[in-house]
Amino acid sequence: MYRLSFFILIISLLSGCAIQQAENAYKSGNYQETVSIIADYLDKKGTLPNESDSESMFSMVNNIVIRYENKIATASDEDYGTKISAYDNLLSMRKRL
Secondary structure (H helix, E strand, O other): OHHHHHHHHHHHHHHHHHHHHHHHHHHOOOHHHHHHHHHHHHHHHOOOOOHHHHHHHHHHHHHHHHHHHHHHHHOOOOOHHHHHHHHHHHHHHHHHO
16 A cells, blocks of 8 residues: 555656646747657656646647747748748647647
């Protein structure tokens, strides 16, 4: 019983750390790293996260997608580098998630 309680405590702490790491990466503007942390967290967890974590992760990913879409929409017609970079980042996110 003690081992099970200890295991649950450790898993809870680690999952909280992953969400915090994703939030820190997001706030720093490391959007691909944010997506990578979230994807790794979901892969390792094996189950759906709780409602609070789900909302936080969804919000971060949604805001990242909106940011890249805005980059595409606001780039000039001749600014192919910006558009390609944003599309590439969106594709990377799609592949990862």
